[in-house]
Amino acid sequence: MASKKKKKKLSWFIFFILLIGSGLMLFFGIRWYLYYRVATIYYPAFNIPIPKKYMIHGIDVSRYQDLVAWEEVKEMEDQDIKLGFAFIKATEGIGNRDIQFKRNWRRTKKAGIIRGAYHFFLATKDGKTQAENFIKTVDLDKNDLPPVLDVELTYGVSHDKIRTEVKEWLDVAEAYYGVRPIIYTNIDFYTKVLGDDFDDYPLWIAHYHQPGKPRIKRSWVFWQHSEEGRVNGIKSKVDFNVFNGDSTDFKNLLIN
Known part of the structure; x- marks a missing residue:
C-alpha cells in the first residue's frame, strides 16, 4: 500500500x-x-517577414540560383521594399570559381544593382593561395562593395590554424584592393572559432528567425536574416539581407 x-x-x-x-x-x-x-x-511578394527599421535590403547568390534575370530583380518592389545590393559568390578554396560569377558580376552592374563578391573559405587550404584565387577572379570597381570572406566550417581543422589562415586571406586581400574586407559567418562560428581577434573587421552575420536584430554583442554591417526569400527573376529561394545604417553609411562603405 x-x-x-x-x-x-x-x-x-x-x-x-x-x-x-x-x-x-x-x-x-x-x-x-x-x-x-x-x-x-x-x-507577400518576397514570401518572408522582413525586419522593420532597415532602409537598405539585398540578396546573395551563387550558382545554386542558376541564371538570374537581374533586370527583374532590380524592378521588383513590394510596398516600400526594393533590393539595392547583391553579394555574388566568386570563388571557393584555391582553384574553384563559381560558374555563374562572371555573368552575375557583369549583369548586376548593368542592371544598376550595387554588387559585392565573396570567397567561400576552405579551412583545409592556406589563406594566401585562396586570396590569390579570389584576386585573379574579381576586379573591384568604384562603388562596388568591399571583398567578402565567407568562413563558416572548420572541416576538423584547429581553431588556431583557422584564425591564422583567415587572417592571411584578409591581409592579402586588403593589401591588393586597398580596402578592409568584410567577414561573413554565423554567430556560433564567430563566437567559438574566430572570437574577438577579428572585431575590427566589418561583419556580415547570418542569424535566422530573429525579430529585430541578430543576437551578437559586437557591431555588424550586414545581417542575413532569411534563406527563404522569393524574388522575380530568380527561380529558387534566395538569402535576404539588410544593411545596418542609412544611405550615407552605405555609400561610405563602397569602394571609392
Missing part, C-alpha cells in the same frame, strides 16, 4: 513539473511570436 502511495505521489509530481514546463514554453513561445510580429512585416 505504501509503495502505491509513493508511486501516486511521484506521478503527480512529474505531472506538475510537466505542466509548469509546458506553461513556461507556451508563455515564452507566445512572447517571442508577438515580439517577432511587432518587429517584422510580412511581404
